[in-house]
Amino acid sequence: MPKVYIDDDVFEFEGRPKILEFCLQHGIELPYFCYHPALSIPANCRQCLVEVGQLVLNRETGQPELDAEGKVVVRFFPKLMPSCATEITDGMVVRTHRSSALVRRAQRENLEFILLNHPLDCPICDQAGECPLQELTYKFGPDSSRFEFVKVHKPKRIPLGPRVVLDAERCINCTRCVRFTEEISRSRQLTIIQRGDKNYPFTAPGMSFDDPYSMNTIDICPVGALTSADFRFRARAWEMASTPSICTGCARGCSIYIWTRHNRVERFTPRHNPLVNDYWMCDEGRLSYRRLNENRLDGPHVREFEGLRAASWEESLRRAAHLLRSAPPEQIAVLASASLSLEDLYVIRRLAFEVLGTPHLDFLRHEDPSFEDAFLRLRDRTPNRTGCELVGISPGPDGLPVQQWPQALRDGRLRLVLVFGDDPLGTGAWPVPEAGEWIVASSHWTETASRAQVLLALCTHAEATGCFVNQQGVLQRVRPAKASKGMDRTLVPEMGKSRLDHHATPFDRWWGHEHYFDCRPGWELAQGLMRELGSPVDYTGPEAVFAELAQAIPALRGLSYAAIGLQGVRLDLHPQPVA
């Protein structure tokens, strides 16, 4: 096996890895700006320079030659090499900043160069706190600059497109954004214009950087040059908590982090997941976080004198159960939603088939062909349609499919609709019917919610734990990123916690607690209805529901929350029966 000597260690390697990638994989830190694992390697930032040499082998014996002191002789390249672009060869000797004063000096002075015209406005920069330039300067940079002249000034606060704002002075011209538009999104909307100390990334004149994936450049920008028009100046990175989750904007289900501050969702950022979205997500998905804060339903409501009034959970569940008991089972329809988790869907299915005894169970397909593209976006705008099919959200024997329900409501074959998490009236899926009564579990104030006899407040995916299966059959789990009313963020397992969550008290000026909504996950609401209807079930939590699911559904056999992990697992959706 070929060997490489890095500092004082020997590593064996296979193939033709680059020094930087190899070091990062083996936990050896090297500083870099322009390198990105998903992009080509331009080697233009010069921050990852290392000393590279080759062992001198004796021609006769093939053994390394030794000098007079008995040390191996190394023939070094005359200059430092960019480790991101240098391939490892057998017998290569690499000296990083751990063992080479020259490399340390190169790193320090390169940073001094990079910072020459940098405005050093970290206190007002959105990138501060998650800025590689800031971090690497702290670790490897000089303690001060010798440059005492007027800095070069460049355009600031330029809207490159509708969602990305450029500050050219902060740019270090690593070209990550340009390479992203060339290699990943392929819109080729960005280029580096001008030259020398005046250059910065920009669009062609009169063009807008309106790439549907443009905001990924904000993530990969290693400085604060590209910032989000939406998120600018809204929160500091260190005040927010991040929780791994998924985007529910379409059936791709991109892995994301949900960032919250004072329990309010502030942004989504993509989370690396090679099974689903690699490092990227679309702008529309990224901005869909707003839905988690806006127009939210807070607490259950019941209808009284033609209006909805807030009610207790006990009262509303009792009213709902009373309504459900008063209608014959074949006149009740249960509408689940492909935006609910597997756990929710499973308990809803049990409620419909086992307790209510109705055959009318279905979900709505929300398709938007204009949303689909060749990269990540899919026409199916629901995150868990595959999950609905997996759990069996479909009409039982003699059950009506969902397309026939509006007609059935009109002619009296259906009287009562129990809606979980969908909005058939507001999304235009159904005409607004004159007849029928509605029990609705909804996370938002929707058209359907406003017609309910009993309205139950449902969690969004950001407040619950549950599993989603995307169109490719990858099962991922979401974790609660936002606490519901009555919860303490620090006590919710798996929830990301920020310093504010841990240490702020109601006596602090920066205390905020207005973004808590009184809502419950779908499985818990379905279980509550089952109890009221006299069929006590007692799941201790979503994990217990999933344990039962894993028994019941062949594709999930043997899975557990621990096995799903952060990355998820690709399911075999059509398992062969064991012979």
Place this chain on the structure above:
Amino acid sequence: MEPEYAFTAEELARIAEIRRRYPTARAALMPVLWMAQEKFGWLSREVIELVAQTLSLNPAEVYGVATFYTMYHTQACGRYVLDLCTCLSCQVLGAEDLLRHLEERLGVRDGQTTPDGLFTVRHTECLGACGSGPVLMINNRRYVHRLSQERLDQLIEELRQGRMPEFASIPLPERPWEQEASSDS
């Protein structure tokens, strides 16, 4: 507007000929940009888009190249672009004063164009004619050597009358030390 920005069939044939000399469209970009600038005066947004379309490149890419080189004009410029060298040799010979003289005479600042659209004044880096400085270049092409304020005034008058100065061949200065060295041997 559309027909104003187009290449003629003859020009397209020339572009195709240029294109054949290079392995990629990107490599053929510079001569084509040059052609476009000769034709349209400067590389406006429409011209950039025309070049990009002609070579099947992206406008951003074309714009990046156009802004990289100072001899491509991405701003509207005058009939005569005067590039005055202010690099070391010319500077020592008074180029800075000449630049100020030019600015005052034409009533514009460095980098600006006169209101009548006739002159653009720019300072530039070394034009490679240090032996005959101070030097000025007209429209990326014609050099005017050994400038003085009088020569500049005269030049501006000539240009106003539409007369481009003649090409002047500047012989290399004599190098007596070389002759001495050769006579020694």
